[in-house]
Amino acid sequence: MTTIATWNVNSLNVRMPHLQQWLQSAQPDIVALQETKLDDPKFPDDVLASLGYRSVFCGQKTYNGVAILSRKPFTAECITAVPGLEDEQKRVIAATVGDLRIVDLYVVNGQAVGSEKYAYKLRWLEAVREWLRAELQAHPNLVVLGDFNIAPDDRDVHDPAIWNADSIHSSTGERAALQSLLALGLHDAFRLKNDGGGHFSWWDYRMGAFRRGLGLRIDLILVSDALKSRVAACTIDREPRTWERPSDHAPVVLELTDPYP
């Protein structure tokens, strides 16, 4: 079995103790991180190495920043930008581990429907789609995971009246953009194993949202056609969200059976 996780840590500086504790208890093979908020020289790759994880990372100060951790060696140079997209923001990293291609995304938040940041979100997702089209051609065993900042459908929001067609994270345009990624031949791994609503990966820090169960499922793991039959489980680990000074996101964990033979 291979365990692959995604977690928006909202500052790796602050969350390093949480990450260490979680790595030790969950024992994932591969972890995609978002919002590390660290310049590359400050990335704690030595500490992670002492815990048994190699890392590749692409960060900046204060905002954004992504990384992939792996117990097994990376077997190709990593990519840290969307080909052909002009973008200062460090939001993507792709790496290869064994027979798996891993693409880690920190999708643009988008602020509000109709804003400039919303337009940037949709433009960015279009460029990512064209990149993923090429990645799929080159790497049939593709996992695309991260903070998508999009709740795929109404089961993925606590209140569809609040999170509606005009709200950021659930708008018609964002959901269409996500569907066009899936149309490349990708599958929302969580939905391969769970049908119901009320499963969330993010809760606002404000108004006791976590305690009251008011969340969204916006952290996703997508798998290619070739990997679909290897998905054994996909779960959201809410426990780290209960810890003191938590990230506002919970880790999402995919379990893949090993290829036969």
Place this chain on the structure above:
DNA sequence: ATGGTGGTGATACCA
């Protein structure tokens, strides 16, 4: 009804 919380870093900005 606005502000409610948190990270960064020193003041607003982003989420």
